[in-house]
Amino acid sequence: MSAVLETEGLRKTYRSRRRGVRHALDGFDMRVEAGQVHGFLGPNGSGKTTTLRTLLGLIRPDGGRMAILGQEVPEALPTVAGQVGAIVESPQFFPNFTARDTLSLLAEAGEVPRQRIDEVLELVGLRDRAGERVKTYSLGMKQRLAVASALLKNPRLLILDEPANGLDPGGIREMRTLMRNLAESGMTVVLSSHILGEIQLICDSVTIISLGRRVAFGPVGEVLAQHSTGGLRVRLE
Numbered sequence: 585m586s587a588v589l590e591t592e593g594l595r596k597t598y599r600s601r602r603r604g605v606r607h608a609l610d611g612f613d614m615r616v617e618a619g620q621v622h623g624f625l626g627p628n629g630s631g632k633t634t635t636l637r638t639l640l641g642l643i644r645p646d647g648g649r650m651a652i653l654g655q656e657v658p659e660a661l662p663t664v665a666g667q668v669g670a671i672v673e674s675p676q677f678f679p680n681f682t683a684r685d686t687l688s689l690l691a692e693a694g695e696v697p698r699q700r701i702d703e704v705l706e707l708v709g710l711r712d713r714a715g716e717r718v719k720t721y722s723l724g725m726k727q728r729l730a731v732a733s734a735l736l737k738n739p740r741l742l743i744l745d746e747p748a749n750g751l752d753p754g755g756i757r758e759m760r761t762l763m764r765n766l767a768e769s770g771m772t773v774v775l776s777s778h779i780l781g782e783i784q785l786i787c788d789s790v791t792i793i794s795l796g797r798r799v800a801f802g803p804v805g806e807v808l809a810q811h812s813t814g815g816l817r818v819r820l821e
């Protein structure tokens with residue numbers, strides 16, 4: 585199987601007067617195969633957001649290498665950008681816009697054919713509510729609208745930072761169904777979380793990060809069994 589996303593020895597140090605020196609990524613390795621829903625699990629401050637933002641070219645690493653869809657980044661980002669959908673910060677929607685208005689605006693800006701709007705609304709389960717204003721949506725619906733916006737370009741790889749954050753169990757189950765459907769359609773999904781139960785419910789495989797280093801990876805069942813028997817020395821919740 586080919587890797588859709590790969591990092592090797594990734595390093596990033598933040599230096600600020602207020603917080604001092606932080607080694608956010610300290611030789612971080614990650615490998616995600618095609619067609620998986622891959623969980624990126626680690627406690628708060630372990631380096632998940634830094635990794636995802638670095639992969640997307642939003643942060644410059646201090647060392648290491650990265651590749652997306654087999655091509656080195658950041659050099660190849662202009663080439664692969666159209667095949668990557670990402671949400672790495674809470675999207676801000678106009679509350680008085682409907683979901684359809686919101687996606688129409690984004691589709692127009694991204695030169696996406698209008699028929700794709702109905703396809704993504706269907707995929708995220710919002711087609712019936714597409715004419716309602718976003719301000720009437722639950723948190724779960726807003727998160728799914730965010731995913732819909734990242735799906736407009738029909739990406740091969742979808743990267744989501746904490747998409748289940750704050751969702752109730754019903755919202756997490758809906759997110760799971762959505763992720764499974766996307767993977768079945770051939771898409772690879774990488775999603776971060778600091779909550780073990782979310783990853784357990786949603787993902788096939790997982791990478792666990794702690795203090796900027798990979799501490800475990802593999803099929804979710806195997807890795808979490810190792811964790812529950814005490815073989816994995818990392819606090820996850």
Ligand code: ATP
Nearest residue numbers: 598600603606608627628629630631632633634635
């Ligand atoms: P969370 O789930 O809380 O977002 P995370 O796993 O995504 O955590 P990061 O946000 O990547 O972790 O942070 C990794 C480390 O780098 C933390 O110690 C954090 O305090 C530090 N850090 C992140 N951004 C900055 C910054 N802009 N300046 C200084 N330190 C930073």
